[in-house]
Amino acid sequence: MKSITKILQSNNLLSIFLTAGFPTVERTIEILTEIEEYGVDFVELGMPFSDPLADGETIQQSSVTAIRNGMTLANYFEVLKIVREKTDLPIVYMGYLNQIMQYGAETFCKKCIELDIQNLIIPDLPIEVYEKEYKSLFEKHDLLISFLITPTTPEERIRKIDEMTTGFIYVVSSSSITGKKRKITKKQQKHYEKIKAMKLSKPTMIGFGIYNKETYEFACQYANGAIIGSEFIRYVAKENAAQFLTSLKA
Amino acid sequence: MSFTTDQNGYYGNYGGAYIPEMLHQNIQQLQDNYQEIISHPSFQKEYKTLLQDYAGRPSSLYFATRLSDKYGCKIYLKREDLNHTGSHKINNALGQILVAKHMGKKRIIAETGAGQHGVATATVCALMDLECVVYMGALDVKRQSPNVARMKMLGAKVVTAHSGSQTLKDATNEAIRDWINNPEDTYYLIGSVVGPHPYPDMVAKFQSIISEELQEQLMDKEATTDPHRILACIGGGSNAAGIFYHYLDNKKVQLIAAEAAGKGIDSGESAATSILGRDGIIHGSKTLLMQTPDGQITEPYSISAGLDYPGIGPLHAHLIKEKRLDVYPITDIEALEAAMELTSLEGIIPALESAHALGILPKLESKKNEIIVISLSGRGDKDMEAYQKYFKYAKKHPHEDLEKSFLFVP
Numbered sequence: 001m002k003s004i005t006k007i008l009q010s011n012n013l014l015s016i017f018l019t020a021g022f023p024t025v026e027r028t029i030e031i032l033t034e035i036e037e038y039g040v041d042f043v044e045l046g047m048p049f050s051d052p053l054a055d056g057e058t059i060q061q062s063s064v065t066a067i068r069n070g071m072t073l074a075n076y077f078e079v080l081k082i083v084r085e086k087t088d089l090p091i092v093y094m095g096y097l098n099q100i101m102q103y104g105a106e107t108f109c110k111k112c113i114e115l116d117i118q119n120l121i122i123p124d125l126p127i128e129v130y131e132k133e134y135k136s137l138f139e140k141h142d143l144l145i146s147f148l149i150t151p152t153t154p155e156e157r158i159r160k161i162d163e164m165t166t167g168f169i170y171v172v173s174s175s176s177i178t179g180k181k182r183k184i185t186k187k188q189q190k191h192y193e194k195i196k197a198m199k200l201s202k203p204t205m206i207g208f209g210i211y212n213k214e215t216y217e218f219a220c221q222y223a224n225g226a227i228i229g230s231e232f233i234r235y236v237a238k239e240n241a242a243q244f245l246t247s248l249k250a
Numbered sequence: 251m252s253f254t255t256d257q258n259g260y261y262g263n264y265g266g267a268y269i270p271e272m273l274h275q276n277i278q279q280l281q282d283n284y285q286e287i288i289s290h291p292s293f294q295k296e297y298k299t300l301l302q303d304y305a306g307r308p309s310s311l312y313f314a315t316r317l318s319d320k321y322g323c324k325i326y327l328k329r330e331d332l333n334h335t336g337s338h339k340i341n342n343a344l345g346q347i348l349v350a351k352h353m354g355k356k357r358i359i360a361e362t363g364a365g366q367h368g369v370a371t372a373t374v375c376a377l378m379d380l381e382c383v384v385y386m387g388a389l390d391v392k393r394q395s396p397n398v399a400r401m402k403m404l405g406a407k408v409v410t411a412h413s414g415s416q417t418l419k420d421a422t423n424e425a426i427r428d429w430i431n432n433p434e435d436t437y438y439l440i441g442s443v444v445g446p447h448p449y450p451d452m453v454a455k456f457q458s459i460i461s462e463e464l465q466e467q468l469m470d471k472e473a474t475t476d477p478h479r480i481l482a483c484i485g486g487g488s489n490a491a492g493i494f495y496h497y498l499d500n501k502k503v504q505l506i507a508a509e510a511a512g513k514g515i516d517s518g519e520s521a522a523t524s525i526l527g528r529d530g531i532i533h534g535s536k537t538l539l540m541q542t543p544d545g546q547i548t549e550p551y552s553i554s555a556g557l558d559y560p561g562i563g564p565l566h567a568h569l570i571k572e573k574r575l576d577v578y579p580i581t582d583i584e585a586l587e588a589a590m591e592l593t594s595l596e597g598i599i600p601a602l603e604s605a606h607a608l609g610i611l612p613k614l615e616s617k618k619n620e621i622i623v624i625s626l627s628g629r630g631d632k633d634m635e636a637y638q639k640y641f642k643y644a645k646k647h648p649h650e651d652l653e654k655s656f657l658f659v660p
Contacts, residue, residue: 050414050546051532053426054270060413072544097268098531102545123270124531128258148271152433157274172272175433 004090004118004144007041008168008203013225014216014248015205016232017044017094019059020076021066023237031241032083032091038245040089044121044227047076047095054123056179058230062237073103080115092146092167094121105134109141119144119167127164138166146170146205151191158198168203171195171223173210179230181211184218192222213248253498253569259447260536262571264564267446269534272430276438277446277534279353284448287352288345288455300344301459304377305334307341309460311467311623316595323617326477327598327626328464328493335370337601337628338457338489339441343370345456346439347378355437357381361425363390363418363485364556364603365397366628367441372406382406385424388416390555396632415549417558418485422533442486443563446534450491450563457492464623465496472621479504479614482625483606484577485521485557487566489627498569504576506614507566508606510552511579514653521550523562524570524577532561538570553582553636553660554602556628580609582660583652586640588612589630601628602636636660 007013016035020028028045035043048063048071055063073095080091093112100108100122112120120143125134127147138145144167149158152175162169174180174188188209195204206219207227219226228248235244259265259281267277287293301307310329318325330338350358358375360382362368368384375382384401388410391398401408414420422444429438443450443457465475480497482490484507497503512520520526523538530539532547540548540560552558569575580588588608593599600608604627614622630637643658652658 051419051423053423053534054272054430056427064413067546074544096531098539098541098547099545101530102528102541102543124268124534126267126269126271126274129266129268150272150274152275153271154275161271175272176431177272177427 001116002088002090004042004092004167007090008224011224012220013041013205014039015042015044015225015227016040017046017227017229018232018236019046019048019062019066020079021048021069021071022062022233023065025069025071025075025079027236029079029082031236032089033086035245036087036089038242039249040245041225042090042092044092044094047073047093047099049096049099052096054177056177056230058179058233062233073099077111077115080117084115088116091117092119092121093117097122097125105137109137109143112143113141119146121146121170123148127161130164148172149195151175151187155198158200162200162202165202168205168224169200170227171204171206172208173206173219174208176208178208180209181231182209184215192219196222213250216248253565253574255447255451259451261565261568264537264567265447265450266536267534268531268536269446270430272433273426276429276433281448283353284349284452287349288452293348293352297345297348301341305340305344306332307459308463308467309333311464311471313471314596317592320595321611321617323620323622326468326621326623328460328623330460330489330625330627331598331600331604331629335366335373336631337366337370338460338492339367339370340373341459341492342441342453342456342488343367343374343439346452347374347380350380350437350439351378353437355435357383357432357436358439359383359385359425359428359436360439360441361385361418361421362441363421363558364554364601365390365394365401365632366556366601368406368408369397369400369404371439371441372401372404375406376404383409383428385409385411385421385428387411387418387421390417390421393635394555394632417550417555419547419550419560426533442488443491443565444486444533444535444561450535450565453488454491454495454565457488458495460489460492460625461494461496464493468623476500476503477623478620479506479622480625481506481508481607481610481622483508483557483603483627484562484566485510485559485603486561487563489625491563491565493623493625498574505569505574506576506578506610508578508580508610510554510557510606511581512551512553514581515579519551520579521552521558521560522579523560525579527561535564537561537564538567554585554606556601556603557606578610578613580606581653584609586637586660589637590641598626599630600626601630602633604628
């Protein structure tokens with residue numbers, strides 16, 4: 001078992017998002033087993049949802065495929081069981097709140113701990129609801145949680161999110177859904193600089209719109225590392241994920 | 251028992267704001283300001299003037315003589331179909347466009363199912379000279395094409411949503427994504443009592459003009475503010491919220507809603523949320539929701555694009571839980587029959603959505619001498635294709651039970 005808290009203390013971290021069950025359940029297991037060899041520090045394994053509000057077309061489409069492939073939360077944990085026999089790769093759970101509600105939050109937490117998931121990202125769980133309904137439960141199970149901050153989040157709220165976060169802070173690079181490929185703008189750079197200058201107490205990872213070596217390395221100057229999601233999924237779909245990962249660290 | 255929201259936007263257990271952080275600033279800004287904006291006298295004056303002079307309110311309360319004779323009770327129709335743009339949706343669109351203007355927003359986005367809210371939004375945007383983008387599911391673009399043409403003529407951009415079941419749910423997803431991408435200048439003008447707080451409360455307040463008028467009009471005609479029962483259809487539930495609003499705490503008045511049973515509750519093709527739904531989260535709100543055991547949102551079905559939604563507004567979920575609201579599932583065929591009945595008895599062609607509310611009438615027991623008010627939420631021009639298909643088939647096959655027919659596909 002590798003402690004994600006410990007990993008988050010270093011820099012130039014590379015994190016990859018993938019949708020569980022895309023393009024197939026078997027391929028997900030293979031990728032998770034092999035991905036560490038390519039210098040990936042930790043993975044966000046997305047539980048596919050029928051209505052992912054914060055996600056662009058690439059992740060939506062991968063979710064449709066994954067759901068069609070029979071991916072349920074129960075199967076998600078089955079996949080992890082198989083993966084855990086082969087690797088202690090740090091895996092972060094990413095998924096929308098409804099599925100956790102239906103599965104039962106307490107059972108969900110126990111299952112996570114059993115399969116060495118240490119950190120959660122729940123995009124539609126705002127800090128206000130978390131504080132009231134989930135904080136004590138997640139703390140009881142020693143589950144870390146990561147919250148998002150965006151270019152429109154005011155400073156005061158960023159401080160509050162920093163206080164509530166127990167894992168890393170997910171710095172959303174621009175005001176957009178996932179999967180937009182653009183050059184890094186001056187505005188974005190200012191946003192990165194502002195966050196860095198705030199000297200937050202928790203580690204930060206930059207995500208959304210990170211899609212190649214250049215954007216990854218640029219983001220790393222301002223945070224502990226960066227997260228690549230949609231672009232990785234595009235490469236998985238084209239069956240050259242390995243080549244893509246190699247290019248990031250070349 | 252209270253039927254209004256608490257400060258966090260909950261009706262009992264339902265409601266709230268389960269939103270990604272990207273929407274937080276916009277939602278927070280609305281939450282902090284909407285009550286003050288809409289209760290300000292100058293706002294109310296402008297809003298009421300527009301309702302009267304532009305939308306044509308008050309909408310009439312019509313005593314439906316022949317329909318009443320048939321069912322042996324006094325049936326009144328609250329004629330929201332007579333509003334400008336042809337449905338109750340204009341009440342909310344006018345209110346929210348004034349909120350958007352007040353907040354200095356330049357670009358308006360909306361979702362639409364049947365196209366009634368899309369048309370209402372495109373209309374108020376033309377009126378206020380604001381850019382308008384309407385999201386509509388691909389299936390709905392096809393089956394409600396007259397409304398697509400209207401929106402375009404009104405200057406709106408209609409964006410087709412191809413994801414999921416290509417209906418209202420998916421149009422709403424796309425509108426929310428647009429808002430995430432355009433947080434600065436854009437206002438999301440939601441058409442129903444759904445979505446994160448404060449939308450359900452704000453939309454209900456703008457639609458409450460319906461029951462406000464009803465109380466007065468009924469007093470004139472029947473010397474009482476209270477009917478025995480009020481009937482309305484529910485997709486998200488905005489016309490129902492509006493016509494129930496001033497009666498929520500008045501237990502003497504029975505509130506009844508029709509939801510779309512599509513091809514039958516057990517057919518796997520329906521939108522009967524109160525029967526098939528469980529607590530869950532959809533479009534930023536905790537409510538009753540049709541979903542798989544695993545928490546994937548189910549793709550609903552109804553002949554009526556406006557009722558083809560897998561959730562209901564949190565207010566209605568709360569009313570159902572507290573047993574304040576009775577819900578009747580009405581099938582496609584029952585709605586079509588009810589539409590034909592109203593047309594032939596009263597010369598009024600209702601929207602398919604409103605036809606579901608009319609479909610409750612044959613199912614009510616012991617209604618002798620009762621006063622029943624039905625929300626006639628919209629007119630049926632947009633549904634002529636579905637109606638023609640139905641009555642052509644029914645004429646040719648007068649003895650066939652269409653409910654069991656394999657040949658007739660509504």
